[in-house]
Amino acid sequence: MRTEVEFLSGIARGWTGRAHEVLDGHQAKARASARPASLHVRDVAPGRLLIRGAAEDAQTLRQVLGWLESRPEVQVATCQRGTGLVKVHYREASRFPGAFALRVRDFLFTLHQRPPRPFRVEVSHALPGRVRLQVRGLGDDDVLKLAAWAATLPGVHKASASPAIHSVVVSFDPEVLDARQLLTALCASEPSTWPAAPEPPRREWAATAFNSAVLAACVMRVAPLPVLTAGVALTSLPLAQRALQSVSERRLTVDLLDLVAVGVSLATGQVRTAALITSLLGVGDLLIERSADRARSAISRLMRLEVLYAWRLRADGDVEQVRADRLKEGDLIVVHSGESVPADGAVVSGTAWVDEKALTGESEPRVREAGDRVLAASVVGEGSLRVRVVRAGGETTASKILHILEGAGAKPMTLQAKVDKVANAVVLPTFGLAAATWLWARQAARPISILITDFGTGVRIVVPASALVSMTLAARQGILIKGAQYLERLAQADTVVFDKTGTLTLGAPEVVDVIPVRGWDAREVLALSAAAELRQSHPVAEAVRRHAQAQGLEVPQPEAGQEEFVLGRGVCAQVNGRRVCVGSARWIQQQGVDVAEAGQALVRAVAGEVATLWVTVDGALAGCIGYVETLRPESARVVQALKEDGRRRIVLLSGDSPARVAEVANRLGVDEAIAELLPEDKATHVRALRRQGRIVAMVGDGINDAPALALADVGISLRGATDVALETADVVLLRGSLDDLLLAFAAGRDTLVRVHTGLGLVLVPNAVAMVLAALGWLPPVAAAVVNNGSTVVAGFAALAPLLRQARAAQREESTRH
Structure with a gap:
């Protein structure tokens, strides 16, 4: 028998003859069924066009006519089978003349070029005769169909x-087939040829059915008592495994309470009671698992952020389809109507409506054109774009968001830790109460x-579910x-600390004055300052560069590797052999520069009315740059809402x-304002x-x-979808809007409301049930119903809120298509 190493090396060496022939037949059949006819579009007149070649095969004709019927612009679409033409009458959009014809061409292009359902199959683990495959890009039902095929x-x-x-495990004969052939066949298969596959019986359903059968046998007493007892013992095996595992870890959990309850019932001859308890526990576990499945499905419907394929433009002008994770920075890609953007990038040419709802929550699509940025997973509506890739694969904003959501449980609430501690702490007192009740009654x-009546299971579900x-x-x-x-x-949070620049003010300051000292020219001071700030991303640095460009100045390049950036203070660079420093007055003075020569007139000109940057060249003051910042229109409203x-x-x-800080503070009504702080000073105050x-x-x-x-305690960034914001x-x-700050605080508040509501739904019924049980007014069956219910x-x-939104999103998607 071959070893695993030999098996994997056999995969690398290639294919075996017989399987090669058989699987080539499958692949050729799939490719033939997926290859549509040659399609052409011709504009006849405004509001009318012809599609040639659609009627050459029935499948293509159905797809074309179905798509046309779904478009609100289309008035009439008819097919002339004799000529093979599809005639379309439509309403022309006034804002983008010719946009519908372009959309039709995009649809026909993708219909001809793209697999009907792009998906990816990868080997996650392989052994001789057995392979586990990971499937991406398919829904749950299609994964079942692929396995059936x-x-x-x-x-x-x-x-x-x-x-x-999204996993498929395949067992096969390694003498006939190998993993590489299998993988190739699956990737080449056509979804329309996959057979319908009934959903396989799940382990939870099977366990519930067995528990129900045992319960029915106990109620009707169709077998001797020892047989029924053994049957109940079998149904409680999963419970016993969980309880013993917790004991081995020196933890007392609710599973141990349930196991003892079943054991006491069996020991006292109450087999029907024990059977009913295990059945109800199984039903409860099943319902909890089903609700978790529904939550996962809802999340996948709401956060569809993974894009599998891209159209990359080659150097010869042709396009090729590649996997999105194979894109790299600098690639030029084409995104057509109805497609998702596969990478973060900058638009090179084209105009299109782009829907970024899944990423930024923007309810309305926005027009994107040359120079604008687009994010991966946003959807192009009307139009077509050529995009230069800036970030691809796992570096895109969409990938980082998915990574964060997938790790939602990695940073649980403090409240959850407290609840878990309390739930575990009451296990021993519950045993004590049960023992005391037995001795008394x-x-x-x-x-x-x-x-049976415990608090732990419910509270462990409510808190993480509410947070997710x-x-x-x-x-x-x-x-x-x-x-x-x-x-x-x-x-x-009882204290909200704001930074000013780019937070309460708009992130685009404007230079209003450049004041040189004696012997310097204002244009030269501005050009040197822009050169020193050339590689800085701070909004004020960008304002200096914009002003220099607006003045038509030629900005020299700073010497590479000679910049010295001091966070929150300024920057120094070597420009044309001179050392140029640009920063705050305090920092300039700390370097020993005498600012007195600027004169009182200069000080009065800039004090209070504008913010300032001071410029030195070779250790001597060269001038001062004045700039103004505009408060965000929503700043005052948001601050007052937070204080309400x-x-x-x-x-x-x-x-x-x-x-300047006092002026802003007075206009916004903040409680405390502190000026002239360095970044480390802000950290000290926090x-x-x-x-x-x-x-x-x-x-x-x-x-x-x-x-x-x-x-x-919680850091909030308005920097939007940038690397620095996602990291820090x-x-x-x-969206970079202060209004969303109120939504963030509301999300925190609503979470605690949901948590407290859920805890009430768990704790109150179980507390009442425990009292009634101690008094003998609640039988075990009713206690199990109360606990699991x-x-x-x-x-x-x-x-519930997540499921409601997921249903709404599904209805919206079905309406759109």
Whole structure:
């Protein structure tokens, strides 16, 4: 028998003859069925066009006519079978003349070039005669169909699918087939040829059916008591495994309570009671698992961010279809109507409506044209774009968002830890209460009912489910929350600290004056400053460069590797052999530069009315640049909304001059404002607030205030979908709007409301049930119903908002198509 190494090396060496012939037949058949006719579009007149070649095969004709019928612009679409022409009458859009004809061409192009359903199959694990495959780009039903099709291949013994994890396991004869051939056949298969596959019986359903059969046998007493007892013992084996596992880990959990309850029932001859308990526990587990499945499906419907394929433009002008994860920075790609953008990039040419709802929560599509940025997973509506790739694969914004949502449980709430601790802590007292009740009443039913009634299962479901729902719904609104604990801190925050530049003000300052000192020319000072700031991304640096460009200045290149950037203070660079420094007055003075020669006139000209940058050349003052910042139109409204309930204190921290900071503070009504702060000073103030016992939310752009964002209980970035924001902040407002800050705080508040509601649905019924059980007024069967019923109701209540939105999104998608 071949070893695993020999088997894998055999895969690398190539194919075997017989299987080669058989599988080539499958692939040729699939390719032939997927190859549509040659299609051409001709404009006849405004509002009329002809499609030639659609009637050459029935499948293509159905696809073309079906697509045309779904378009709201189409008035009439008819087919002349004799000529093979499809005549289309449509309403022309006034804003984009010719857009519909372009959309038709795009559709026919993709119909001719693209596989009907792009999907990917990869080997995740291989052994001789057995391979586990990972399938991407297919829904649960299609994964089952693909497995059913794989089972029909020669040499395949069995193919089983796990739709929940998009996995297919295939067992085959290695003498007839190898993994490479199998993989190639699956990738080349045509979805329309896959057989319908009934959903396989799930393990949970099988266990529930067995439990029900045992229960029925116990109720009707169709077998001797020892046989029924053995049957109940078998149904409780999964429970016993979980309970013993927890004991081996030195933990007392609710599984141990349930196991003891079943054991006591069997020991006292109450077989029917034990059977009913295990049956109800099984039904409860099944319903919980089904609700989790529905939640996962809802998340996948709401956050469809994975794009598998792209159209890459080759150097010879032709396009080729490639996997999206094979794209690299600098590639030129084409995105047609109805397609998803496969990578983050910049538009080179073309105009199109682009829907970014899945990423930023924007309800309306936006027009994107040359120079605009587009994000992976956004959808092109009307039009077509050529895009230069900036980030691809796992580096795109969409990939990072998915990674964060997939790791939602990695940072659980503090409340969840407390609840888990309490739930585990009451296990021992529950045993004690059950024992005391037995000693007092000498009735087995009472302690059994008490043991069944626990709090742990429900509370462990409610808290993470509520957090996951809030994180997913927030992401749909363009708010990325990196963990459940940050939802909790948003709800509890009593102090909100704002940075000024780019946060409360618009991120595009404007230079209004350049004032040189004696012996310098204003244009020369501006050109040198722009050169020093050439590689800086701060909004003020961008303003200096924009002003130099507007003045038509030729900005020299700084010497590579000679820049020195001091966070929050300024930058020095070597320009044309001179050392040019641009920064705050405080930093310039710390370098020993005498600013007195600027004169009182210069000081008065810039004090209080504009913010300033000071410029030195070779250690001597050369001039000063004045710039203004415009407050965001929503800043005052957002600050007042945060203060409305009187619970939150608003603090403004800035590196700007005291006069300018005081002016902004007065206009916005903040409680405290501190000026002339360096980034480390802002971090010190945040640390001081936390030492006072305050829960601090820091709002900034993630650049100069990164230390303060890191030290705050929750750091919030308005930088949008940028690398620095995704890395440094706990909460990212992808649209870059302060209004979304209120939505983020509301998400935290709603999460705690859902958690407390869910905990009430679990704790109150079980507490009442425990009292009634101790008094002998609640039989074990009723206790099991109360316990499992409260858990299921609480779980569904926590997931209800997510399921509602998923249904709404599904209805919207079906209407659109």
